[in-house]
Structure formats: C-alpha cells, structure tokens
Amino acid sequence: MLDKTSIQSSHNHKNCMQHALQAAEKVCKNKGVRLTSIRKRILELICTSHKAMGAYGLLDLYKQEDPKAKPVTIYRALDFLMDVGLVHKIESLNAFIGCLQSEKQHQTAIFICDNCKNAYEIDASSVYENLFTLSQSLQFKPQKLTIELRGLCVNCRY
Amino acid sequence: MLDKTSIQSSHNHKNCMQHALQAAEKVCKNKGVRLTSIRKRILELICTSHKAMGAYGLLDLYKQEDPKAKPVTIYRALDFLMDVGLVHKIESLNAFIGCLQSEKQHQTAIFICDNCKNAYEIDASSVYENLFTLSQSLQFKPQKLTIELRGLCVNCRY
DNA sequence: AGTGATATGTTATATTATTACATCTATGGA
C-alpha cells in the first residue's frame, strides 16, 4: 500500500518498481491470465516513474525497442493491464499510471501534482463509503468510481 | 440544487432548463463576462437534456443553425462556459453537461448512468471534506476535484 | 500434431482537441 512516505521525492523507487512488477506476476498467475512480454514491458515502462504517461509517450519509448510497434499495440497492452488492475487510467489527463497495490482490493483516490506531474494512488476507503451511502440514497447502483485530485504535492507547493 | 426528485425521469425538465438559463444570465452579469449568442445557444443545447453531450455532437446540432460552425467554435464556447461554471466536463466520457446549480458555490459528484446516459450532479460536500482532510495529511494542496460515478440510475437498474 | 482460444501484426480510420493567424465587434476614453 502506498503510504505517506512514498509521496516524498526521496523514496526508493527501485524497490517500489520491483515490488509492483513482482506483484504483477503474482496477480496474473492468480487470475490465470498471461503477462506476455509486450504487456510486461509496457508495465515496466509505466512503472519507471510515478509520472502519468500518455499512450503515445509509451509508444515512443516502446518503439525504441520495437520500431514496428503501433498505437494499437500499446492500447491493447493497456487494456489488458487495466482489466487486471495493474494500471489505472487518469481520466482527467488521458494518461496512465502503474498500480502499486495491485494485490489488495483497493478503493483509492488519485492525487496528481500539476507541477511535477507525479500521480499517487492513495487509499480512500472512507470516501468510497461516503459515496456508496450517497448512491444508496439516490437508488443509484455504482459500478466504477473515478476520484482524482489535481493540485500541488508537498514537494511542489512552496 | 439538484435533489433526489430531479433524477426521476418524470421531473419537469422545461422548468429545470429555464432555471439553468436564467441562472446563467445572472452569473455572467455578476462576473462581468459576456454570455454572447453563440455561448448562450451552446448552453441551451447542452441543457435540453440531462445526457452528457460530446463536443462534436453539439457541433452537429449547432451546424443546423450555423452550417459554417467549426469544432473550435464549440470548444471555445465550452471553455468559456466551464470557466464561468455553467458547464462541467465529464472526464470519463469526454463529454459535457449543463450545471444546474451555477449560482451556488458547489461541491458535487457526478452520477452517470451507463444505460440511459443521463448524468446528474449531486451535492457531495461531505465527500469533499473527507478528501480535503486526506489531502492535508499528505500535505497536498488540492485545486480541482473530479468525482464521477458510473453505474445504473434508479430508472435503469432493474 | 490438431484444434480452439488468445495474442499480435498491419492498415486504416474515428474521435477529441488545439494552434495560428486573420477579422470583426463591443466598450470605454479622448
């Protein structure tokens, strides 16, 4: 689970990334789906930083290794990774981040710094509870929640 | 303020819309900005239903009245209307809805029915409080919140 | 090895949004 320390610029990102990738293998195994080499590589590329990445940015990177890659190559990998819960789309940016807590069931909000572009997924269960209650009072049946906060992170706010 | 009754298919939409348009005039006057005829017409088109509308859908409608209209015509109007708070973008749909409570300061969540495509903006102040508290604990300075729930509305869930 | 399901390759195109620059219009001050 992401905690307050991981939002610090100082956190050990190598560990952070390694953990995400190991979790990915585990999650795919459990679900009986295939983390093929393309999919794995796209996930790695996303996870190299906490910055949200656009599909075409990923394509540019991936093309360095496979010049014949096309947009659909990336979108297919992203669709898979999102289905499995290894990647999330940030709707307000049309961009993607790696999920650092893919093993656990999670109810998260995404905090996006408009200065450094880092995006952090933070547990927000109580916010979900709140929204579920509100849904109930409207007799609305929620299926997918999007909670995104744009602003300035602790490293960029001053 | 939108309340539980306005999510019913039965609500009187003519009133609903008229109210939104009158509020728009007021809001623009107060802010000293110009609700020109293009802008007003685009707002009217958005407000004719509670369904989220894409920019190109609006363009098609608007072209019936002004065949020379271009995408940028619509996007400029939408940008203005969003700045003033008369329209909101639904990020998860790349679509727009009219704001029915533009006079009041508001902290809302958007409930989107994936069946009938209606989208309702509902007061969610307590959710905002919750997220502000969470932000504080992360020393994150929030500037814009996006809260969207996709699911099934009371009219479509059975 | 054969079969069916899943994944990938390839081409084309759809959808959403912005840039750049020209022209027009509203508004306030001389």
Add this chain to the structure above:
DNA sequence: TCCATAGATGTAATAATATAACATATCACT
C-alpha cells in the same frame, strides 16, 4: 464621435487520443 484595444469570432490546418477490421501467429490443451 472616433479611436484604441481587448475580447470574440472566422477559417484552415493539424495535433493528440483511441478504435475497427481483418489477417496471421502463438499458446495450451488434447
């Protein structure tokens, strides 16, 4: 009233994001 100018609109081109359709390849199981 006329001018200056800021804001609004016109017009063309293009950027950025995403999907469709169909062919081929690969995996996993028998």
